[in-house]
Amino acid sequence: DAKTTQPTSMDCAEGRAANLPCNHSTISGNEYVYWYRQIHSQGPQYIIHGLKNNETNEMASLIITEDRKSSTLILPHATLRDTAVYYCIVRAATSGTYKYIFGTGTRLKVLA
């Protein structure tokens, strides 16, 4: 199973872009990268996912390197409500279904 590594914590000024990196050097060709965030022990919330192309939605952008060994989640204009733990996840096919393998997470603190 592919594993992900993330920095333990990051700070970002309110209104600035937050760039959260993730390494997934053992990812296989058909395994997707997902990003979720978790606020205060609530259930994790989906942000974005991708396979090899860069992706953008109303919440964030996902940049995946050409070799797919790492990715970066970008929150373009961070607000105080974006303070959360951000998880980089690899979805792996196994036993006829899929496993979502969580990384250790980055605790993002947005500062006023």
Next chain:
Amino acid sequence: DTEVTQTPKHLVMGMTNKKSLKCEQHMGHRAMYWYKQKAKKPPELMFVYSYEKLSINESVPSRFSPECPNSSLLNLHLHALQPEDSALYLCASSQDRSGSYNEQFFGPGTRLTVL
């Protein structure tokens, strides 16, 4: 309806009790998951059901017993738990298809305390 519901929100039980956690979704998802999350740690996968059959058991102790009565419901039966089993238990569901649209939807979790 894009919601996964879990009951109860909080549960306190003794080591000799038997209790159950419940999870429900009405999104037509065919995969359902149980995760355990300790404080300041990522969620750890426990079980995966795909099309109502147990597909993955991540070597979970037998004091945790999952059940999927139908495609919308997922239970986790608890018996003879230990204090170290105290954690947030999260349920999730997804479409379980190949291809892109397979995001997991998580419930709010059940906060379990074992005395």
